[in-house]
Amino acid sequence: xxxxxxxxxxxxxxxxxxxxxxxxxxxxxxxxxxxxxxxxxxxxxxxxxxxxxxxxxxxxxxxxxxxxxxxxxxxxxxxxxxxxxxxxxxxxxxxxxxxxxxxxxxxxxxxxxxxxxxxxxxxxxxxxxxxxxxxxxxxxxxxxxxxxxxxxxxxxxxxxxxxxxxxxxxxxxxxxxxxxxxxxxxxxxxxxxxxxxxxxxxxxxxxxxxxxxxxxxxxxxxxxxxxxxxxxxxxxxxxxxxxxxxxxxxxxxxxxxxxxxxxxxxxxxxxxxxxxxxxxxxxxxxxxxxxxxxxxxxxxxxxxxxxxxxxxxxxxxxxxxxxxxxxxxxxxxxxxxxxxxxxxxxxxxxxxxxx
Amino acid sequence: xxxxxxxxxxxxxxxxxxxxxxxxxxxxxxxxxxxxxxxxxxxxxxxxxxxxxxxxxxxxxxxxxxxxxxxxx
Numbered sequence: 001x002x003x004x005x006x007x008x009x010x011x012x013x014x015x016x017x018x019x020x021x022x023x024x025x026x027x028x029x030x031x032x033x034x035x036x037x038x039x040x041x042x043x044x045x046x047x048x049x050x051x052x053x054x055x056x057x058x059x060x061x062x063x064x065x066x067x068x069x070x071x072x073x074x075x076x077x078x079x080x081x082x083x084x085x086x087x088x089x090x091x092x093x094x095x096x097x098x099x100x101x102x103x104x105x106x107x108x109x110x111x112x113x114x115x116x117x118x119x120x121x122x123x124x125x126x127x128x129x130x131x132x133x134x135x136x137x138x139x140x141x142x143x144x145x146x147x148x149x150x151x152x153x154x155x156x157x158x159x160x161x162x163x164x165x166x167x168x169x170x171x172x173x174x175x176x177x178x179x180x181x182x183x184x185x186x187x188x189x190x191x192x193x194x195x196x197x198x199x200x201x202x203x204x205x206x207x208x209x210x211x212x213x214x215x216x217x218x219x220x221x222x223x224x225x226x227x228x229x230x231x232x233x234x235x236x237x238x239x240x241x242x243x244x245x246x247x248x249x250x251x252x253x254x255x256x257x258x259x260x261x262x263x264x265x266x267x268x269x270x271x272x273x274x275x276x277x278x279x280x281x282x283x284x285x286x287x288x289x290x291x292x293x294x295x296x297x298x299x300x301x302x303x304x305x306x307x308x309x310x311x312x313x314x315x316x317x318x319x320x321x322x323x324x325x326x327x328x329x330x331x332x333x334x335x336x337x338x339x340x341x342x343x344x345x346x347x348x349x350x351x352x353x354x355x
Numbered sequence: 356x357x358x359x360x361x362x363x364x365x366x367x368x369x370x371x372x373x374x375x376x377x378x379x380x381x382x383x384x385x386x387x388x389x390x391x392x393x394x395x396x397x398x399x400x401x402x403x404x405x406x407x408x409x410x411x412x413x414x415x416x417x418x419x420x421x422x423x424x425x426x427x428x
Contacts, residue, residue: 007417030392031369114393174369176417 003178008168009034009076011143011179012102015150016074017042018184021100023049023073025062030114031170032078032104056081060088060101067097068207070195072154076102078170079120080111082128089163090129094209094220096194096227098157100150101135102166104173107332115332116170116255121309124167125283132221134228135163136235137282139253141261143177149280151182156235158190160227167282169305171255171334237280238289242268246275248347249293251314252303253279255334260303262337263344272348282310287317294318299347301325303340305333358426359408361399367420368396374412374421380405383412396420 006014013035016024024043026036036052043050049066053059059075066073077085082103092099105120107113127133136156140146146168153164194205211217239257242264243249252260257278267274277293279286294300300322302311308326315324327343329335361383368390374383374397382405386398399406408425 174371 001180001183003180005176006143006179007034007174007176008143008146008171009104009173010038011177011181012076012146012150012166012168013038013042014181015147016100016154017046017048018182019072019151019154020186021048021072021074021154023063023066023071024075025051025053025059025066025073026075026077027053027056027059027081029056029078029081031106031116031173032076032081032102034173035076035102035104056084057088060085060092063099063101064088064092064095064097067092067099068095068196070189070192070197072098072158072189074100074102074154076104078104078106078114079108079117080106082120082123086123086129089135090127090131090133091209093129093133093135093163093224094131095207096161096224097207098154098161099163100153100157100166101163102150102168105167105169107170107330113332114170116172116305116334117330117332118167118169118254118256118305118309119307119330120167121282121304121306122312124165125285125313133224134283135165136160136231136284137165137167138237139167139257139280139282140172141254141257141278143172143175143179145280146172147179147181160231161194162227162231167254169255170332171258232284235281236284236286236289238286239278239280240293241276241278243275243277243293245273247273247298248301248344249275249277249297249299250301250303250340250344251277251279251290251310253282253310256303256305259335259337259340263340266337266341267344267348272344274344279310285313285317287313290314290317291319294322297322299323299325301327301343301347303343304328306330357407358404359406360401360424361406361408361412362422362424363397363399364420364422365390365396366392367418368394369418370394370396371417372397373415373417377411377415379409379411380407382406
């Protein structure tokens with residue numbers, strides 16, 4: 001299929017409907033608005049459901065309702081909106097329903113600004129809402145990857161009957177890149193014996209997140225933990241660049257990972273043996289593989305558009321067995337490759353002097 | 356040298372700064388104000404009338420926000 005030029009937000013929207021998303025609910029917020037805008041046109045064209053809700057709270061609860069009825073449902077938002085959705089996400093997870101939530105992160109905290117940031121990492125990967133849960137978190141670094149991961153998100157949501165979130169940022173949402181889209185498919189409805197479809201000729205289904213009896217809720221929790229264990233065993237994804245002979249490995253994801261790829265290449269051109277480890281699933285985090293990688297390198301440089309959030313997971317993965325450096329920018333400031341390269345040189349130079 | 360100028364549709368601009376990197380005379384800059392979306396749009400600063408209407412900025416713009424005018428063209 002021919003490549004076409006698309007904006008990130010629109011590419012995610014088109015990928016979602018090609019993955020068979022049949023119900024979209026959302027509330028506009030920059031830098032995500034084009035996603036909702038695109039859906040408002042395309043979903044109607046295809047005779048599917050689009051509703052601009054009155055708030056993010058309404059949108060996520062509409063997703064909850066549609067998911068109860070067995071639809072492939074999604075919503076998208078940006079940081080402040082994601083905070084508002086957390087209550088609903090926790091309910092959906094407890095009810096064991098599939099749903100996809102896209103967060104095109106912006107600078108925070110507070111209303112912040114509309115520039116690219118990765119400040120919601122901890123909120124998104126550690127659960128974020130109340131109760132013991134995690135969602136699967138997918139981090140695209142290119143628009144093609146955003147498309148592929150959006151499609152994967154729907155499949156994983158169905159497979160594990162859980163919420164899958166996409167951790168993008170203002171850069172991924174706004175840039176334009178040539179992409180290849182899969183064929184458009186009719187809405188998929190895998191076998192869903194649990195869905196609320198009108199209990200004609202069968203036992204009635206009950207979907208709830210309220211369990212007043214302690215031991216009953218404990219059982220639900222144990223089942224959710226079993227699912228998380230399965231997710232951790234099966235769904236870890238990451239990409240590695242130029243790790244052969246690398247002494248300094250940058251660990252970065254999403255937009256930062258994209259910048260770091262350029263940086264690693266430029267460092268190699270200047271004779272510094274640098275590489276890149278880019279997690280794609282932020283939950284489940286590739287702890288084991290990163291630990292393995294860290295064994296053969298001299299330094300790790302964690303690079304994020306925040307104050308050092310994934311840094312905690314990198315330290316957990318490696319138990320601080322190698323020196324870990326951090327470089328981050330906050331408030332929507334995106335550093336140039338040259339600025340990150342300067343950090344690598346700082347790490348590399350004393351060591352080079354010794355030789 | 357041909358004389359030209361550009362008009363930037365500010366509300367289409369997302370402040371990506373790509374146009375500011377290609378102008379051969381360094382005439383395109385990021386403005387000090389915000390547009391309706393909340394981005395700082397790019398703007399033409401051409402006090403000496405150096406713009407030739409070469410169209411590089413417009414061709415670079417991913418959001419087709421720049422219109423180029425060239426004298427006599």
